[in-house]
Amino acid sequence: MVYDTIITGGGLGGLTAGAKLAREGKKVLLLEQHDRPGGCATTFKRKDFTMEVGLHEMDGPHAKDLKVRIFKDLGLNDRVNLLDVPEFYRFVNGRQDVVIPHNPEDAISKLIEMFPGDEQGIRTYFHYVTNSRKIMAANAGKPDQSLGTFLDETIIDEDLKLILLGNLGYYHDDPYSISLHYYLVAQGSYYGGNASYVKGGSQQLSNALMAIIEENGGTVKLNCLVTEIMFEGQQPVGVRCEVAGDKDKSVFSEYAKEIIVNASVPTLAGQLLPQDRGNILSEQIKNLNIGASLLTVYYGFRRSLFDIGNRFYSTFVFDPSIKTQKDIPGNNRAGFETRSFTFVDYSQVDSALAPKGKSVGAVCCIDYASDWEALDRKSYLKKKADVAEMFTTRCENLIPGFRDALELAEVGTPMTVKRYTLNPEGAVYGFAQNPGKHAGYLQSLPENMYIASAWGKFGGGFSGSIYSGYMTALDVLRKK
Ligand SMILES: Cc1cc2nc3c(=O)[nH]c(=O)nc-3n(C[C@H](O)[C@H](O)[C@H](O)COP(=O)(O)OP(=O)(O)OC[C@H]3O[C@@H](n4cnc5c(N)ncnc54)[C@H](O)[C@@H]3O)c2cc1C
Numbered sequence: 317m318v319y320d321t322i323i324t325g326g327g328l329g330g331l332t333a334g335a336k337l338a339r340e341g342k343k344v345l346l347l348e349q350h351d352r353p354g355g356c357a358t359t360f361k362r363k364d365f366t367m368e369v370g371l372h373e374m375d376g377p378h379a380k381d382l383k384v385r386i387f388k389d390l391g392l393n394d395r396v397n398l399l400d401v402p403e404f405y406r407f408v409n410g411r412q413d414v415v416i417p418h419n420p421e422d423a424i425s426k427l428i429e430m431f432p433g434d435e436q437g438i439r440t441y442f443h444y445v446t447n448s449r450k451i452m453a454a455n456a457g458k459p460d461q462s463l464g465t466f467l468d469e470t471i472i473d474e475d476l477k478l479i480l481l482g483n484l485g486y487y488h489d490d491p492y493s494i495s496l497h498y499y500l501v502a503q504g505s506y507y508g509g510n511a512s513y514v515k516g517g518s519q520q521l522s523n524a525l526m527a528i529i530e531e532n533g534g535t536v537k538l539n540c541l542v543t544e545i546m547f548e549g550q551q552p553v554g555v556r557c558e559v560a561g562d563k564d565k566s567v568f569s570e571y572a573k574e575i576i577v578n579a580s581v582p583t584l585a586g587q588l589l590p591q592d593r594g595n596i597l598s599e600q601i602k603n604l605n606i607g608a609s610l611l612t613v614y615y616g617f618r619r620s621l622f623d624i625g626n627r628f629y630s631t632f633v634f635d636p637s638i639k640t641q642k643d644i645p646g647n648n649r650a651g652f653e654t655r656s657f658t659f660v661d662y663s664q665v666d667s668a669l670a671p672k673g674k675s676v677g678a679v680c681c682i683d684y685a686s687d688w689e690a691l692d693r694k695s696y697l698k699k700k701a702d703v704a705e706m707f708t709t710r711c712e713n714l715i716p717g718f719r720d721a722l723e724l725a726e727v728g729t730p731m732t733v734k735r736y737t738l739n740p741e742g743a744v745y746g747f748a749q750n751p752g753k754h755a756g757y758l759q760s761l762p763e764n765m766y767i768a769s770a771w772g773k774f775g776g777g778f779s780g781s782i783y784s785g786y787m788t789a790l791d792v793l794r795k796k
Pocket residue numbers: 324325326327328329330347348349350353354355356357369370371372373374375540541542543578579580583610611612680733736737738739744745746768769770771776777778779781
């Protein structure tokens with residue numbers, strides 16, 4: 317059988333593209349190497365806890381949020397329940413302790429009260445984040461700059477800059493190498509007045525997208541690793557696959573008119589394309605940096621942390637040794653006893669991740685595969701246990717009673733992300749969004765091959781990947 321579209325990878329980008337195309341009557345085949353759909357948007361079970369692999373908060377839904385249209389179009393609102401996240405984040409660094417609301421007016425008032433000398437800078441910052449698209453349109457053609465430079469030009473107080481950078485890890489690891497344009501659009505959406513968590517975990521969203529594909533005549537094959545994209549002349553015509561984990565390495569081929577790639581672009585260049593084409597793509601992406609990865613400590617609690625007195629959904633902890641923006645990249649590579657982290661307490665919303673009276677939470681910090689890949693098995697496990705212990709101690713200082721409430725802790729490293737997504741270096745946001753980052757490589761692909769993932773032109777995160785998938789589907793449909 318020749319499908320209309322084969323999708324390589326079942327992360328949010330691939331699933332969204334597949335759901336839209338299937339609803340539009342296309343014969344879709346999605347191939348995913350893992351045993352469940354979702355990539356980073358998955359959950360896993362430990363005892364009676366459902367552990368959220370990735371999602372802390374998804375920007376929106378709000379009036380300017382494209383996902384509102386996408387969810388409506390795909391019928392997702394009948395299938396998933398989005399829970400409001402109560403605040404954007406709490407920021408703590410030993411000198412400051414502040415809760416930043418999602419509503420920009422409230423955030424402005426609170427910050428001006430704390431930093432009256434920076435009133436003008438605070439107003440400028442929020443003008444930029446809440447009018448990002450207009451400002452970018454007005455500045456079209458002018459060179460991009462880094463967020464760090466913008467903050468140095470706009471804000472005087474170093475702690476205020478750090479507060480505004482609390483959630484930098486949602487996008488990148490260094491304020492001086494993240495594109496201001498990219499940051500403004502992404503952060504502007506979090507300041508759109510709302511953010512959400514998917515009730516029951518992000519797996520619910522991934523499962524819903526998979527169900528839409530299947531209910532509309534599409535096929536999803538899990539445990540199927542795409543090993544090669546096959547060409548006839550200039551055009552890709554299909555893929556070769558291997559049943560993942562199958563000792564006999566049974567292989568099969570599938571054919572389609574269009575190929576959508578949700579697997580990473582470096583994987584496409586280095587492994588999936590024929591060598592001559594892969595070399596061309598590798599050349600085009602050689603100046604793009606691979607984005608950071610994340611380390612997570614997944615926690616199951618025998619009590620709800622809300623019941624022991626925690627009142628914050630998402631708390632960002634910066635070590636007091638971070639005095640200015642310049643200290644951030646070094647801290648992201650420092651020992652875990654001082655590295656900045658966020659703690660997410662899912663019991664603050666009715667997350668449905670744990671039985672009544674219990675709860676789940678997660679510590680998350682920027683991390684790099686290079687910290688882990690050279691370790692032998694024993695050292696790797698020992699380091700994971702040490703990291704869990706260090707973060708548990710730091711969380712006990714933040715939330716007294718944390719350790720006592722703890723039932724289990726498990727660490728996922730960048731190597732874990734790499735194993736389950738096949739993303740190089742365990743990258744979670746695709747290419748690093750450096751100032752002036754280009755997406756020229758997308759134009760060099762054959763006309764019936766598309767990228768739908770965090771590695772596409774919208775960047776990473778739930779929103780970037782969902783937009784990428786949906787827009788790719790529209791491109792395919794428009795072409796017809
Ligand atoms: C710990 C963590 C916390 C996060 N927190 C947030 C958050 O709070 N908010 C937010 O917006 N974003 C967050 N993110 C980022 C967000 O989850 C990702 O950017 C996004 O989900 C990436 O989607 P994607 O479509 O690029 O695919 P990915 O999730 O990267 O998945 C790619 C899929 O392709 C499959 N695949 C790869 N190669 C092949 C192949 N050859 N054959 C078959 N299948 C293949 C993989 O198995 C995988 O399922 C977080 C991520 C992590 C890991």
